[in-house]
Amino acid sequence: MAFTITIPGIIRLVVVRTPDEVLAVNDASMVERSLSGRGGLVNRSVAAKLAVFRTPDGDIWPAFRDRLDPLRVAHQAALEAALSDVRPLLRRIAPEIAELGGYVRDGAADRSLGVIVQQAVGRLFFANYTASEKSYYAARTLQTWLSPWPLRAFWIRRSGALQASLDRIMDLSRGDMACAHATALAMDNIVRSIKLMRRLARHGDNLAKIEPLDALAQTLRAPTRVVREARDERHVGPVRLRARSLVLLAVESARRQRPDPGFALFASAWNRCPAHGVVPALLADVWQAARADTGGSPEQRRDLQTDQIPVSKNPPTAAIR
Amino acid sequence: MSRRNDGFEFHAGLLQRLLDIVYRVINFFERWDRLPTLLAAVNLGVFRDRLRAHNLHHTGYGIGTSSDWSAGRERWRSPDGSFNSLDHPRMGMAGSRFGRNFPLPECVPDSGDELLDPSPREISQKLLARRTFIPATKLNLLAAAWIQFETHNWFSHGLPEPGNEFKIPLQPDDDWPERQRVDGCMQIRRTLADTTPRETWLGATPTFRNTNSHWWDAGQIYGSSHSRQADIRSGTDGKIAVGPDGMLLEDPTHLGVDLTGFNDNWWVGLSLLHNLFVREHNVLCDALKERYPAWHDEELFQRARLINAALIAKIHTIEWTPGILGHPALDFAMHANWSGVPYRVMRAVLGKDNEAAHGIPGSPTDQHSAPYAMTEEFTSVYRLHPLLPDEMNVRRLDTGKQVCCELVNMQGKSTRRFMEEHGFTNLLYSFGTNHPGAIRLHNFPNFLRRFEKVGQPLLDVAAIDIIRDRERGVPRYNRFRELVGKRRVETFDEITSIPGAADKMRAIYKHVDRVDLLVGLLAEDLPEGFGFSDTAFRIFILMATRRLKSDRFFTDDYRPEIYTDFGLDWINNNNMKSVLLRHVPQLGPALEGAKNCFAPWNVL
Structure with a gap:
């Protein structure tokens, strides 16, 4: 059930939380990704936050x-x-997968989890991508910038950390916007998934008992929320979207109601993630790597083949929505 | 600001910021058109500054540098409009892209079936079709011809080509000819595509190119390319070629149509104005040659062009516009635009570079927040086809006899024959004494709703007008209102008080946010004295002054070294009436007492 908050001049917001409504609103033609900032001060503030994700040449x-x-x-x-050619890509990031497997198994790694994930994701784009604590800090800064805390956001911008983080991410991504997005924002969902894997692995003999595909299904996470704007007024099913409403699609909340990985990843929508094949395979390999020394069967130890992962026909990650 | 706007940025002064706040408060209580004249005129200036700051958006040029220009020719207008801005030579050049008045993400067409919803044909039939002619009694038909004469100067999207047409489903009772249907549908060709490389920041906004120069350079007379200019010139004393009868020659590639700079959609109204201002050009050449006997053909042509173009701009600014928008504040504001305010103290206080105090001509050039270009939204608000009647009385000046003629028989290849049959003088007189149509719903000329044009399928121009706005991503009426700074309407009844119109619109559109721009503009209740809607007028406020303020030849280079002293005097001392009487002195009695030549003349 969607709920609406309207305070004239302050906010015009619709939060959509059920799976059917999320899919319908996501698919509605007058619901756009670009935010005009109209509708109230909060709408303007959110639009201003997203506006930074345009490079100086526009x-x-x-x-x-x-x-x-x-x-x-x-x-x-x-x-x-x-x-789409998943196996060679995963071989390219085998060292990072091993490191992540170690983290899931032991709860510790030589580097911080975020750095490893960022490097793994970055190397899907560039074989020699090298993440560091600084680059991961930059990613965290951008993620914090998008969080709903105005004072933190104000300080991030005021201190220059926002621009510095954008510059660092763009430099590492060599101007590739998709790489920048993946290594700054989307990677957070993988970090969350691997932390869940670690929690899963800590309990009893889960690591040996749970198969990679089951572990994947239990730990794959969607982004908490996705932001849109309704340009004109329209009813989408039972949801009334007033013109210039900020639309929050509570994807993770909806996913919990429909535990289909394809849904969590907008599998059949126009905005499906291009990395829908590689990320589930990466997570499954991480679990497999974690199990490597815990007595998993030889069959279980072999590399997972892409076609074994029944995530969905087009199961994107949280990378691109 | 990003480089999307090519580095241009609007800078508001302290006074502008203050007035902006003051007028936000005033307008909360009272609409601008109900304020006293001077306050209302200042209100228009405040609107204009807001629009200059927020409603100019660059879409890239989409074109390389011109080959029609060489150094040393910067004192003249180039044929294709390039090098008007010497720092940004592609700005406003023929072939460059239309800009936008709204942020680019707002200018995205509907997708899929929504693009054709509701059916443009149904709108044409139920909301636009003329049942009885509604005249605009404050205007004469010359005003209708004039605006087409001007829009031919400013823009053209080019002639649509076959392939990938829109297919508009037809109702079972639709009388659209069977032979014109494809799969039972009406076909409408798409606007010519812009095939130039797209900049990454354009997003989903479609772009289109203006085949004409964007500048107010009388390109409709002089053409927008070097080759077209060569076609129309006589090669002697800078003059444009005319026949022994003093009339324009026939275009060898379009029989029945005059040879001139831009002669698409030709009809008698255009022919009259083209012939009139070609005569003006040739008189200017004679006068310049007399004063500057050493000048050769090229120099005479280019100088006369500058003067003629400025005179046309002046007539448009202080005669046509107050004619169609009859509000005292607008009359004051448009005169201020051209020649400044009539208060000596205010002129002194504001300074000589202030456009409000001394007029835009001669003030510093300013592009404000984006490179100059005509915009898609501007072309949309100039869809003024209801101005055309389906028929008119052609009157003889000498005998007073009149005959009713259909407009469909005085256009296209029939134009020259009609001109020869009735004569230049009689037709000017007839246009001065007939009314155009009012720009309202249910007043779209019926001949245009089933219009045959050479090389095109049968056209329903009303349906085409609807689909053009949609395909080009011009926002629909309610969002358009919001984006020009007006409040959104909540109900159909808020748009219009035309009897029955709100119900019809509700039945067709279901929701007020779906109302097409054209329908909303035609339905909207008008401010007192206005000939078209206040919403369209907002774009007009911005673009009418921008055509002058952005143009080097109206601003930095509006000076004797470029125009000559004679030229500036000519512009100052002439108007539509003097032009008419110079070339057609027989019109004297008809124009006697006329303060505005676009108001109805005396019927003799």
Whole structure:
């Protein structure tokens, strides 16, 4: 059931939480990714936050491109193709997968979890991508910037940390916006998933008992919320979207009501993630790597083949929504 | 600001910021058009500054540098409009893209079936079709011809080509000819696509290119390319070629149509104005040659062009506009735009560079927040087809006899024959004494709703007008209102008080946010004295002054070294009436007492 908050001049917000409503609103033609900032001070503040994800020459991060944007369509298709050959990509990041497996098994690693994940994700784009504490800090800064705490956001901008983080991420991504998005924002969902794997592994003999695909299903997480704007008024099913409402799709909340990984990843929607094949395989391999020394069967130890992962036909990660 | 706007930024002064706040308070209580004249005129200035700050958006140029220009020619207008801005030579050039008045993400077309919903044909039939002619009694038909004459100067999207047409489903009782249907649908060709490389920041916003120069350079007379200019010139004393009867020659590639700079959608109204201002050009050449006997053909042509274009701009600014928008504040504001305010103290206080005090001509050039370009939204608010009647009385000036003629027989390849049959003088007189249509719902000329045009399928121009706004991503009426700074309406009844119109719109659109821009503009209740809607007027406030303020030849280079002293005097001392009487002195009695030549003349 969606709920609406309207305080004239302050906020115009609709929060959508049930799976059917999330899918319907996500698919509605007048619900856009780009935010005008109209509707109230809060709407303006959120729009201003997202506006930083445009480079100085005006280019736009892929997750903020609108549905009909021909570049979004082209980039999505090209990236999907580049990330479709999963096995070679996972071999490329085998050291990071091993490190992550160690973390899941032992709860510790030589580097922080975020750095390892960021490097693994970055190396899906560039084989020699190197993450560091600084680069992960930059990613965390951008994630914090998008969090709903105005004072923190104010300080991040005022101190120059926001711009510095954007510059660092863009430098490491060599101008590739998809890489920047994946290594700054989307990677957080993988970090959350691996932390859940670690919690899962701590209990009893779960690590030996739970198969990788089951572990994947239990730990794959969707983004908490996705932001949209309704340009014009419309009813989408039972949800009334007033013009210029900020629309929050509570994806993770909806996913819990429908534990289909495909749903969590907008599998059948226009905004499916191009990395829908590689990320579930990566997570399954991490679990498998964690099990490597705990007596899993030889069959279980072998590399998972992509076609074994029944996540969905098009199961994206939280990378691009 | 990002480089999307090519580095241009609007800078508001302290006074502007203060007035902006003051007028937000005033407008909370009272609409601008109900304020006393001077306060209302200042209100318009405040609106204009807001629009300059927020409603100019660059879409890239989409074109390389011109080959029609060489150094040393910067004192003239180039044929294609390039190098008007010497720092940004592609700005406003023929072939460059239309800009936008709204942020680019707002200018995205509906997707899929929604693009054709509701059916443009149904709107054409139920909301636009003329049942009885509604005249605009404060205007004459010359005003209708004039605005088309001007829009031909400013923009053209080019002639649509076959392939990938829109297919508009038809109702079972639709009388659209069977032979014109494809799969039972009406076909509408798409706007010519912009095939130039897209900048990454354009997002989902479609772009289109203006085949004409964007500048107010009388390109409709002089053309927008070097080759077209060569076609129309006589090669002697800077003059434009005319026949022995003093009339324009026939275009060898379009029989029945005059040879001129831009002659698409040709009809008698255009022919009259083109012939009139070609005569003006040639008179200017004679006068310049007399004063500057050493000048050669090129110099004479280019100088006369500058003067003629400025005179046309002046007539548009202080005669046509107050004619169609008959509000005292607007009359005051448009005169201020051209020549400044009539208060000596205010002129002195505001300074010589202030556009409000001394007028835009001669003030510093300013692009405000984006490079100059005509915009898609501007072309949308200039869809003024209801101005055309389906028929008019053609009157003889000498005998007073009149005959009713259909407009469909005085356009296209029939134009020159009609001109020859009735004569230049009689037709000018007839246009001065007939009314155009009011720009309202149910007043779209019926001949245009089933219109045959050479090389095109049968056209329903009303349906085309609807689909053009949609395909080009121009927001629908309610969001358009919001984006020009007006409040959104909540109900159909808030838009219009035309009897029955709100019910019809509700039945067709279901929700007020779906109302098409054109329908909303035609339905909207008008401010006192206005000939078109206040919503359209907001774009007009911005763009009418921008055409002058952005143009080097109206601002930095509006000076004797470029125009000559003679030229500036000519512009100052002439108006539509003097032009008409110079070339057609027989119109004297008809124009006697006329303060505005776009108001109805005396019927003799």
